[in-house]
Amino acid sequence: MTPELSPEQTPLSLSPDLLESVRGIAATEHLLVAMDFDGTMSPLVDHAADARALPRSAAAFAALTELPRTTTALISGRALDSLRAVAFPPEKTLLVGSHGAEVWMGPGSAKLELDDDRRELLAGVRRELEGIVEAAPGTLLEDKPAAVVLHTRLAADDVAVDAVAAARAVLQQRPGVFLKSGNRVLEASVVHASKGEGVAFLRQASGATATVFAGDDTTDEDALANLLPGDLGVKVGLDFTQAQFRIEAPAHVAELLEALLRERKRALGV
Incomplete structure (x- = not known):
């Protein structure tokens, strides 16, 4: 109480x-x-x-x-x-x-359900981010129903900055992908919310x-x-x-x- x-x-x-x-x-x-x-x-x-x-x-x-x-x-x-x-x-x-x-x-x-096009788009986003994580020690990915999140809290500051910049470079102009920045995270979603x-x-x-x-x-x-x-x-x-x-x-x-x-x-x- x-x-x-x-x-x-x-x-x-x-x-x-x-x-x-x-x-x-x-x-x-x-x-x-x-x-x-x-x-x-x-x-x-x-x-x-x-x-x-x-x-x-x-x-x-x-x-x-x-x-x-x-x-x-x-x-x-x-x-x-x-x-x-x-x-x-x-x-x-x-x-x-x-x-x-x-x-x-x-x-x-x-529950949130994605159509086939968005599921395919999300899988492509994940493949791009997987390549970045492999080259950026301390970063990791989190899967959500409509997004993939790049976490950089455990990475060195310079590594985190480079990883986020690389992710933005490959995803920010991709149709249907929406980026959100937070506390040491970058989220790439296929649903605008x-x-x-x-x-x-x-x-x-x-x-x-x-x-x-x-x-x-x-x-x-x-x-x-x-x-x-x-x-x-x-x-x-x-x-x-x-x-x-x-x-x-x-x-x-x-x-x-x-x-x-x-x-x-x-x-x-x-």
């Missing part, structure tokens, strides 16, 4: 303006709480399979899921199977994976009257840019952002979620 905090115990790492915005949005009719996972709910790690949400963040997020007129969602660049394996999402949490290409709205949700589209879809599907979104990566800027007046966008980290507010690290995401939980319960009278 997430411990209740009195107002005077509110963590000082959240600015007064951010806390005021949390109080305001918590009173909306139907709240959507949509969170990125890696670098937001979970600290960034060298090996993707080792990522886990910080316990306080996971507890507050799960508690929000159980509140009336409140929908929680994870919006991740990970494929849905990978996201489930590390995030252990609450049963009612909606999931958007592969930067919006995969969506899970509950039992019976259809974005986290911004994911936020818009979740807003419509849930009937949300206001949305909270937090994320750390460059790909999260699509979601932050898609927020509406009255929504709350929070950047995790020090990179450039369009978000109204910034917090420094995943540890502060826990404080944000706990504050949101406290104010939402107060607004709902539960």
Whole structure:
């Protein structure tokens, strides 16, 4: 159970303006709480399979899921199977994976299926990236249902830069291939999607009257840019952002979620 905090115990790492915005949005009719996972709910790690949400963040997020007129969602660049394996999402949490290409709205949700042309295109993309990985020590590939991801976090900086440049050179002009850059990753997808589209879809599907979104990566800027007046966008980290507010690290995401939980319960009278 997430411990209740009195107002005077509110963590000082959240600015007064951010806390005021949390109080305001918590009173909306139907709240959507949509969170990125890696670098937001979970600290960034060298090996993707080792990522886990910080316990306080996971507890507050799960508690929000159980509140009336409140929908929680994870919006991740990970494929849905990978996201489930590390995030252990609450049963009612909606999931958007592969930067919006995969969506899970509950039992019976259809899986992403590629037609023959896109499957052939994806296989060709993988062959190109395999050749780059063979020549770039420390890089590796990750397969997703509609994409192949070049990971460079374990490579030396110069090797990583050269590998990404080589991948862009062979793929950026290829029709039907969409490139996305993230934290030491380059994703080549054969489906055009974005986290911004994911936020818009979740807003419509849930009937949300206001949305909270937090994320750390460059790909999260699509979601932050898609927020509406009255929504709350929070950047995790020090990179450039369009978000109204910034917090420094995943540890502060826990404080944000706990504050949101406290104010939402107060607004709902539960």
